[in-house]
Amino acid sequence: MLLPLAALLLGGAAKPQLVPDVSQDRVDIVYSFTGAELLLFGAIVYPGGRTPAHPADVVVVLKGPAESMLLREKQKVAGIWLNADSGRFRSVPSFYAVASSAPLSRIVDQRTAAIYEFGVDNIQLSPASSATPEAQRRFEAGLVGLKRKMGLYVEEPGRVRVRQGVLYRARMRLPARVPVGTYTAETFLVQDGRVIAAQVRDVVVERRGFERLVAGYAQDHALAYGLGAVALSVLLGWAAGAAFGRKRG
Amino acid sequence: MDLYLPIAGLSVNVLVIVGLGGIVGILSGMFGVGGGFLTTPLLIFYGIPPAVAVASSSTQITGASVSGVLAHRRRQGVDFHMGAVLAAGGAIGSVAGGYVFRWLQRTGQIDTVVAILYVVLLGSIGTLMTKEAVQSIAVMRGRAAPPAAARRHHPLITALPLRWRFYRSGLYVSPLAPLLLGFVAGVLTVLLGVGGGFLLVPAMIYLLGMSTRVVVGTSLFQTLFVTAATTLIHATTTKAVDIVLAGLLLIGSVTGAQVGARFAQRVRPEWLRLALALIVLAVAVRMALGLGWRPDDIYTVQPL
Numbered sequence: 001m002l003l004p005l006a007a008l009l010l011g012g013a014a015k016p017q018l019v020p021d022v023s024q025d026r027v028d029i030v031y032s033f034t035g036a037e038l039l040l041f042g043a044i045v046y047p048g049g050r051t052p053a054h055p056a057d058v059v060v061v062l063k064g065p066a067e068s069m070l071l072r073e074k075q076k077v078a079g080i081w082l083n084a085d086s087g088r089f090r091s092v093p094s095f096y097a098v099a100s101s102a103p104l105s106r107i108v109d110q111r112t113a114a115i116y117e118f119g120v121d122n123i124q125l126s127p128a129s130s131a132t133p134e135a136q137r138r139f140e141a142g143l144v145g146l147k148r149k150m151g152l153y154v155e156e157p158g159r160v161r162v163r164q165g166v167l168y169r170a171r172m173r174l175p176a177r178v179p180v181g182t183y184t185a186e187t188f189l190v191q192d193g194r195v196i197a198a199q200v201r202d203v204v205v206e207r208r209g210f211e212r213l214v215a216g217y218a219q220d221h222a223l224a225y226g227l228g229a230v231a232l233s234v235l236l237g238w239a240a241g242a243a244f245g246r247k248r249g
Numbered sequence: 250m251d252l253y254l255p256i257a258g259l260s261v262n263v264l265v266i267v268g269l270g271g272i273v274g275i276l277s278g279m280f281g282v283g284g285g286f287l288t289t290p291l292l293i294f295y296g297i298p299p300a301v302a303v304a305s306s307s308t309q310i311t312g313a314s315v316s317g318v319l320a321h322r323r324r325q326g327v328d329f330h331m332g333a334v335l336a337a338g339g340a341i342g343s344v345a346g347g348y349v350f351r352w353l354q355r356t357g358q359i360d361t362v363v364a365i366l367y368v369v370l371l372g373s374i375g376t377l378m379t380k381e382a383v384q385s386i387a388v389m390r391g392r393a394a395p396p397a398a399a400r401r402h403h404p405l406i407t408a409l410p411l412r413w414r415f416y417r418s419g420l421y422v423s424p425l426a427p428l429l430l431g432f433v434a435g436v437l438t439v440l441l442g443v444g445g446g447f448l449l450v451p452a453m454i455y456l457l458g459m460s461t462r463v464v465v466g467t468s469l470f471q472t473l474f475v476t477a478a479t480t481l482i483h484a485t486t487t488k489a490v491d492i493v494l495a496g497l498l499l500i501g502s503v504t505g506a507q508v509g510a511r512f513a514q515r516v517r518p519e520w521l522r523l524a525l526a527l528i529v530l531a532v533a534v535r536m537a538l539g540l541g542w543r544p545d546d547i548y549t550v551q552p553l
Contacts, residue, residue, distance in 0.1 A: 029253060030253065031252055031253050032251065032252070032253065032260075033253040033260055034251045034253075034260045035260075067552055067553075068552065068553035069550050069551070069552060069553060070550065070551045070552075070553050071548055071549070071550050072357050072548065072549050072550075072551065073547060073548055074544060074547040074548075074549075075547075076543075079540075079541055080361065080365075080540045080541065081540065081541070081542070081543065081544055081547070082358065082360075082361040083357040083358060083360070083361065083549070086357060088553065092550075139548075142547070142548035143548065143550065145548070146546060146548050146549075146550060149546070176251075176253070176259050176260040177258060177259035177260075177296075179258065180258075207255060210255075211253060211255040212255075214255040214256070214492060214493065215255045215256060218255075218256055218484070218488055218490065218492075219488060222484050222485040222488055223481070223484065223485055225484050225490070225492070226480055226481040226483070226484025226485060226490060227481065228492070229308045229480055229484060229490050229492050229495060230308070230311060230477045230480050230481065232312075232492065232495070232496060232499075233308050233309065233311040233312030233315070233477075233480075233495060233499055234311065234312065234315050234477075236312045236316075236496070236499045236500070236503050237311070237312035237313060237314065237315025237316040237317075237319075237499070237503050237506075238315050238316070238319065239503070240316045240503030240504055240506070240507060241315065241316045241318075241319030241320060241503070241507065242319070244320070244504075244507040
């Protein structure tokens with residue numbers, strides 16, 4: 001979505017180029033998965049190989065697949081907190097992490113940040129309800145707050161290290177409850193408040209082995225899976241009962 | 250020691266989950282309650298998505314009930330005849346409960362309805378049980394005269410047509426009464442993610458007038474079938490049964506149930522009933538406060 005825009009902005013040939021890479025293009029979720037760490041790194045190629053006196057800043061955005069969400073808001077009605085209001089969002093990234101080489105507010109202005117979705121407050125959630133703008137803002141803040149609390153929306157200013165103005169690297173942490181799907185790792189080069197280069201890499205987060213088998217079975221063979229779950233619990237219960245019964249003699 | 254749960258989509262500490270299962274198992278063996286009224290809220294508190302917590306804890310209750318039924322059968326504590334009638338009612342009830350659940354979920358009021366149901370049911374049953382238990386303990390200690398011989402069962406139940414003999418329960422009543430009772434427990438199993446034992450046990454004692462010796466075992470027998478049906482309903486509709494989570498809970502709870510059943514034989518039933526009554530009351534009070542307190546998160550999300 002951003003690439004054509006970035007290409008337009010790039011225009012001239014005498015602009016620096018980005019050569020990004022990701023430590024792994026797939027993250028496997030197996031039984032021992034407690035989260036993963038992705039290393040997003042790369043080089044900035046300046047025209048003529050001359051690094052300017054004020055090297056450009058780097059912003060890295062890791063985004064999970066978007067989903068439609070219904071947000072419910074509790075209000076106190078007759079002394080009881082209950083769901084009173086709700087708002088719909090059409091494209092809520094299931095995961096969002098941004099890292100930059102300096103605080104975002106110092107790199108770009110608010111307008112640019114909004115265009116490129118830099119920062120958790122600038123994610124475009126595509127609200128789709130008839131709520132008043134004021135209520136809409138409240139819902140958006142509520143949704144982002146909730147996601148931040150769950151560790152699924154993260155802002156890490158200063159997490160990107162730039163070496164000698166040409167090599168950059170950023171470690172991004174994926175929490176254990178990370179949703180599966182295809183993620184995009186976007187890298188932006190920002191100079192004088194303008195994005196001058198952008199590149200995207202895909203990262204696939206997937207369940208593997210036993211975890212994949214179980215999730216697939218639960219989805220595609222629901223009845224057999226349910227019967228299997230019941231059988232397992234009956235068997236375990238019976239085994240424990242029999243074992244204890246014998247011990248007592 | 251962490252393990253990833255494939256359906257819940259997060260990793261948990263194995264020891265915490267097995268330990269939680271163990272505590273719940275002890276309760277279920279002792280009191281004949283499934284323990285779901287404790288497992289489900291605790292799992293949600295631990296961070297498991299609510300749908301997965303409700304579905305998987307019903308799977309776990311099935312296993313714990315098998316273990317409990319076996320323990321009680323050894324001492325002739327199960328009326329299979331009565332249990333079958335209760336289970337039939339429960340199976341119908343769980344299907345009906347499934348519809349109510351989905352309707353409440355659509356309107357977004359499921360949490361509130363569940364919480365209010367908990368408060369009303371647990372509160373009234375807990376109060377009733379506490380009163381009764383305190384009275385019988387007073388009688389036991391000779392501080393009060395035993396109450397006048399109570400009627401065998403509720404007049405409404407004697408009025409029902411068709412009478413069957415339930416030998417082990419020592420009853421000659423209409424099968425419609427336990428069928429209806431099973432139905433209500435079945436609806437609650439799906440709605441609240443509980444085995445329904447906390448409702449069945451007192452109802453069997455106070456409404457049906459069943460012999461207390463078979464109440465716990467028979468209630469577990471009914472719970473076994475109803476939670477199995479609930480697991481199937483969840484597996485095919487919400488697809489939220491996490492077999493790994495249920496397995497971990499089971500390892501703890503099947504052992505716990507054996508310990509609990511053994512313990513129950515050593516303690517005077519009056520004290521046992523008082524303890525259960527107090528636990529039930531405590532959960533009710535906590536839920537009631539939860540309704541009025543400002544929640545940590547006033548926002549919740551639900552995928553569309």
